[in-house]
Amino acid sequence: MADTATATPQVKEPLFGKKERRLITDPLNDNNPITVQVLGICSALAVTTQIVPSFVMAIAVIFVCAFSNLTTSIIRNHIPKQIRMIVQLVIIATLVTVVELVLKAFNYPIYKQLSVFIGLIITNCIIMGRLEAFALANKPWRSFLDGIGNGLGYGAILLLVAAIRELTGKGALVGIPIFPQSFYDAGYFNNNLMVLPASALLVIGVLIWIQRAWNPKLVDVS
């Protein structure tokens, strides 16, 4: 697999052609990291009770994913095969440390709220998975785009789940109450179930159901 990319003829490739665009749009639906590839669920669920932390998390993952893809792709011909896992982990861990320190310096409350989940970006399987499947076999620019695309696909699901959970669980979006007081006076309740961890699983399960009903070629045959 590593040979396929290097074997392609050296014609001048457009910087942002059709192929490059597909690298970004594919992970948003047909090849979504969370709902189709089932990678990176761990951190996806725990932070999604509200939109703001999910947004920060999504940005962090896009950053780490894009730059680790870029770095690995640049040095891909120099990494010995046996120790590539360790090399990848060190690259990812370094980038995550950067994210952690930046967040700690500029937005301490969010840092406190995300706590260990920032560190867990290291073990986020999306990043490792893209490094193995894409960056080790492709040129830096395309790997960079692939990283951004997968980060965006991850972020999109994260924000969607967070929006559903915040709206139904807290009756608010981005911390701003949506339902007027008269709703509550008329007997409307916030659904406390949606704030509990278990509901994130239910929401993602239903999202997968909707996506696959829409797009039957994704249906699991086993």
Added chain:
Amino acid sequence: MDFINIFIKTAFIENLVLSYFFGMCSYLAVSKTVKTAFGLGMAVIFVLAITMPINWLINEHILTEDVMGMDLTFLRFILFIAVIASMVQLVEMVIEKFSPALYTALGIFLPLITVNCAILGGSLFMVSREYNLMESTAFALGGGFGWFLAVVALAAIREKIRYSNVPPALRGLGMAFILTGLMGIAFMSLMGIDPAALGQ
């Protein structure tokens, strides 16, 4: 007493999978049959129980605010993941040597424990909750046992559900998510248990 207290709390009440979603990826991937789930569950308990005390020692004695006049706390992620990766490698070699049957049964999942969030997550929780050595060992054993329990339970349910008429679009992954959600709600009923009272 604290030992049992933390063990029960992390194994049942704050189950790593069901309330923090740690190790979700391999949890979903191996839970197709009970046999592989059992093997990986054991491996997770084992690796967690080895790495957490080691990481505790590293955190306490190397990553402190001033060691040789330097603040090395920023190296925490890299050192933790290095310990985990090398321990997994070690466990892999030992299993290969002494139990080739188990080694082939676990196959690809063994190296994947490195990127199992439950292992790194355990170590990071240990830092943020300021556990001592005894408490972090209890946390490791309890967390590993809870992970084991959850993955075996889900695998058993998924083996049975193969005979049910699930809507095609929900088959496999979607159903696994919903089942885990329901299991999470079921485990929440244990929240009322006070582990401290059990010891008396």
